[in-house]
Amino acid sequence: MNEKPIKAKARASSTGRVTLDDIARRVGVSSITVSRAFRRPDKVADEVRERIQRVADEMGYVSNRAASSLASARSMNIVVLVPSLRNMVFVETLDGVEKVLRPKGYQMLLGVTNYSPEEEEALVRAYLAFDPDGILLTGMNYRESTRRLIEQVRVPVVHMMELSDREGVYSVGFSQEAAAEAMTEHLLAQGRRRIAFIGSQLDSRTLARNRGYRDTLMRAGLYEPRRELMVPDSSSVALGGILLERLLQQAPDTDAIFFCNDDLAQGGLFECLRKGISVPGQLAIGGFNDLPSSACTVPALTSVATPRFDIGMRSADMLLSLIDGRPVARQHIDLGVALKPRQST
Amino acid sequence: MNEKPIKAKARASSTGRVTLDDIARRVGVSSITVSRAFRRPDKVADEVRERIQRVADEMGYVSNRAASSLASARSMNIVVLVPSLRNMVFVETLDGVEKVLRPKGYQMLLGVTNYSPEEEEALVRAYLAFDPDGILLTGMNYRESTRRLIEQVRVPVVHMMELSDREGVYSVGFSQEAAAEAMTEHLLAQGRRRIAFIGSQLDSRTLARNRGYRDTLMRAGLYEPRRELMVPDSSSVALGGILLERLLQQAPDTDAIFFCNDDLAQGGLFECLRKGISVPGQLAIGGFNDLPSSACTVPALTSVATPRFDIGMRSADMLLSLIDGRPVARQHIDLGVALKPRQST
DNA sequence: ACCATCAATGACAGCGCTAACACCAAAACC
DNA sequence: GGTTTTGGTGTTAGCGCTGTCATTGATGGT
Numbered sequence: 001m002n003e004k005p006i007k008a009k010a011r012a013s014s015t016g017r018v019t020l021d022d023i024a025r026r027v028g029v030s031s032i033t034v035s036r037a038f039r040r041p042d043k044v045a046d047e048v049r050e051r052i053q054r055v056a057d058e059m060g061y062v063s064n065r066a067a068s069s070l071a072s073a074r075s076m077n078i079v080v081l082v083p084s085l086r087n088m089v090f091v092e093t094l095d096g097v098e099k100v101l102r103p104k105g106y107q108m109l110l111g112v113t114n115y116s117p118e119e120e121e122a123l124v125r126a127y128l129a130f131d132p133d134g135i136l137l138t139g140m141n142y143r144e145s146t147r148r149l150i151e152q153v154r155v156p157v158v159h160m161m162e163l164s165d166r167e168g169v170y171s172v173g174f175s176q177e178a179a180a181e182a183m184t185e186h187l188l189a190q191g192r193r194r195i196a197f198i199g200s201q202l203d204s205r206t207l208a209r210n211r212g213y214r215d216t217l218m219r220a221g222l223y224e225p226r227r228e229l230m231v232p233d234s235s236s237v238a239l240g241g242i243l244l245e246r247l248l249q250q251a252p253d254t255d256a257i258f259f260c261n262d263d264l265a266q267g268g269l270f271e272c273l274r275k276g277i278s279v280p281g282q283l284a285i286g287g288f289n290d291l292p293s294s295a296c297t298v299p300a301l302t303s304v305a306t307p308r309f310d311i312g313m314r315s316a317d318m319l320l321s322l323i324d325g326r327p328v329a330r331q332h333i334d335l336g337v338a339l340k341p342r343q344s345t
Numbered sequence: 346m347n348e349k350p351i352k353a354k355a356r357a358s359s360t361g362r363v364t365l366d367d368i369a370r371r372v373g374v375s376s377i378t379v380s381r382a383f384r385r386p387d388k389v390a391d392e393v394r395e396r397i398q399r400v401a402d403e404m405g406y407v408s409n410r411a412a413s414s415l416a417s418a419r420s421m422n423i424v425v426l427v428p429s430l431r432n433m434v435f436v437e438t439l440d441g442v443e444k445v446l447r448p449k450g451y452q453m454l455l456g457v458t459n460y461s462p463e464e465e466e467a468l469v470r471a472y473l474a475f476d477p478d479g480i481l482l483t484g485m486n487y488r489e490s491t492r493r494l495i496e497q498v499r500v501p502v503v504h505m506m507e508l509s510d511r512e513g514v515y516s517v518g519f520s521q522e523a524a525a526e527a528m529t530e531h532l533l534a535q536g537r538r539r540i541a542f543i544g545s546q547l548d549s550r551t552l553a554r555n556r557g558y559r560d561t562l563m564r565a566g567l568y569e570p571r572r573e574l575m576v577p578d579s580s581s582v583a584l585g586g587i588l589l590e591r592l593l594q595q596a597p598d599t600d601a602i603f604f605c606n607d608d609l610a611q612g613g614l615f616e617c618l619r620k621g622i623s624v625p626g627q628l629a630i631g632g633f634n635d636l637p638s639s640a641c642t643v644p645a646l647t648s649v650a651t652p653r654f655d656i657g658m659r660s661a662d663m664l665l666s667l668i669d670g671r672p673v674a675r676q677h678i679d680l681g682v683a684l685k686p687r688q689s690t
Numbered sequence: 691a692c693c694a695t696c697a698a699t700g701a702c703a704g705c706g707c708t709a710a711c712a713c714c715a716a717a718a719c720c
Numbered sequence: 721g722g723t724t725t726t727g728g729t730g731t732t733a734g735c736g737c738t739g740t741c742a743t744t745g746a747t748g749g750t
Contacts, residue, residue, distance in 0.1 A: 016499070017476075017498060017706090019705095019706055019707085020706070020707065020708095021706080021707095029729075029730090030729070030730050030731080031706085031707080031708095031730095032707090032708070032709095032729080032730065032731085033728085033729060033730080035706095035707065035708060036708095036728095036729090039708085043727085043728075043729095044728075044729085045727085045728060045729090048728085048729090060493075060494065060497040060498075062470065062473040062474055062494075062498060063474050063706090063707085064415075064474060064476055064705090064706055064707070065411070065474040065475050065476070065707095066410070066411040066412075066414045066415045066420065066475070066476055066705085066706080066707090067411075067415055067705070067706030067707040067708085067735090068474075068706080068707055068708075069411045069707090069735090070409070070411045070412050070415055070705090070706080070707070070708090070734095070735045070736065070737090071706075071707040071708040071709075071734080071735055072707080072708055072709075072735085073709090073735090075411065085430055085436040085439065086433065086436055088431065091430040091431055091436075094430065098457075107471065107475075109454070110455050112443075125407065126452065128407040129407055129408050129409060129410040129413075130410055130411070130452075131362075131409060131410070131411060148405075149405065149407075152405040153362060153405075153407065154361070236637055236638070237637065237638035237641045238637060238638070238640065238641050240641075241641055263638075266638070266641075267638075267641055270641050270642055270643050271641075273643040274643050292581055292582065292583060293581070293582035293583070293608075293611070293612075295583065296582045296583050296585075296586055296611075296612055296615050297615055298615050298618040298619050362736090364735095364736055364737085365736070365737065365738095366736080366737095374699075374700085375699070375700050375701080376700095376736085376737080376738095377699080377700065377701085377737090377738075377739095378698085378699060378700075380736095380737065380738060381698095381699085381738095384738085388697085388698075388699090389698075389699085390697085390698065390699090393698085393699090408736090408737085409735090409736055409737070410737095411735085411736080411737090412705090412735070412736030412737040412738085413736080413737055413738075414705090414737090415704090415705045415706065415707090415735090415736080415737070415738090416704080416705055416736075416737040416738040416739075417705085417737080417738055417739075418705090418739095
């Protein structure tokens, strides 16, 4: 009865999976040496390391992260929360994030908030249980209780897409207002004077773009509230068509529409085709984000190219710096945008 | 020196995070009772449970999954691998998966394989370290070594999207061949006789659709190799336009094109508009998957609606059954497809 | 009044791994 | 020739939690 646990161990650990100990026993070293062979190869004699590697492969060893993060302070997990995967913008942001994280051995834990601060908090709570080394959030529109939750566990956070000016907050993105201004100015420069704004989702970025639009038109003395159409529904191509129709009912003399994103704008474009409204003849149409497909529509859609891939990369870079305690040159990185004038305006 | 560890524990655990022990001490119970208060509330007296709950909230307790999965056999992690997030089809599949997994307390670990069996294997290896209770894979086109890897750790697997007929394999999807047949038959029924196929990505699903197309045309005695255009590039709207042009060069008399997915088809449609080719007058265009935006194009795109949301849900359901050792009625669930005839054909 | 049952809680061990230190022999130094 | 350094390895303890008993006191049936 006394040696039973030892015997059991001599075969395979109780759970059936191959453990460091199993390898250690087969190779004839201690388990810590096996651990080192994987994590600090330079600390183990070449000959021993190779034998360990061979045996591990033979036995199909897979390290156990739960045990590893429990024993060491670091989990090598990074939580990344985005509002939606139906919007390619965030998918491309994630690509950038992954590009930086993967080579460093970090595991990305992805969560989708559906644009809801409540869901965001629930996800943060759920993912904190994974003891993440860092967190990437989309936008700055999180709940106060979420902030406290994160503060309590002292995990570094970087905000993507929107910029902040607060001390102790880190963000990588661009000025949504300035980007919207650029589009509005462009429409003005094209001679448009009755410029509408159509927005949906009404997240903080949409609202910021609306402010940029409104401020620009006010400065030009051309702002008219009836040309603003904002609905809380989630964006889609189909919705773009519906909203265009609705807007033209409430303001038929509109000569340009700035859609808050390309999905809506494409839907608007299609609806014009269907209705026989000439674009840009009768109506100029501008979008936002410059989705890959926006250059392909007929007419090609004018849009504002946003650097989401770079935002993903730079955010991840910054987060890793914070995690490693390296100094961060700037707390807020503005990556700017680029207007893409095309046939639709 | 002897009581130091006890003192240290009396304040907060060494890592600074709040642990079950911290709560237990504050409430005056043992840590196992606190554990039970969360995991089996019925096993703890109401009054005690409420006190525990209150203290936990006050202290900002977040359970540690690493410790939990180490101690219990179950990690409550489910690995889900999809080829891409740029294709809405998989995003909607994930929605279905999440809808089932989340309420049961499972955490989804998402990986993107970029259509590469090698990357898939690397992801499986990385995620096995999370000791998952189950795995959802997209398609059946995995490497033999990946299969062995999974078999070794005895984790149940369900394959999404494609169907298998093998024993001991579980799958939820639809027959890609039959779906492609349906579209091809539809084009034939519309009187088309010179039907082309355009495919990209060349993953196993695209190839299966191509087989369905080819078989149908062969049966009708109308198959012509020069009307097939298959390229390995990844699908996009832009590529659809390029491939349409290329196809019309090599087979100008084509009177219908079956695109292997809606992204390509939309690009093809736009290219026709640009070139002044009338659709469906000169050329009928059919897509695959029925993306939400496909009903909005001008003309609206004929497509094959695939039940990816349901596939996600049913796959997750089946996986949970396997995990819990519940009997599974059928190892392979065919959810079928629905042809959506619209103006483009 | 007796034993069986049950609800509520606790003691203990251990999941698989790694940090911190200890150890030893060989190499390098003065 | 003795001391220090170095490279390679092992010992020990513990990360935070939960499975498996054991324990206690109350309840119920006869």
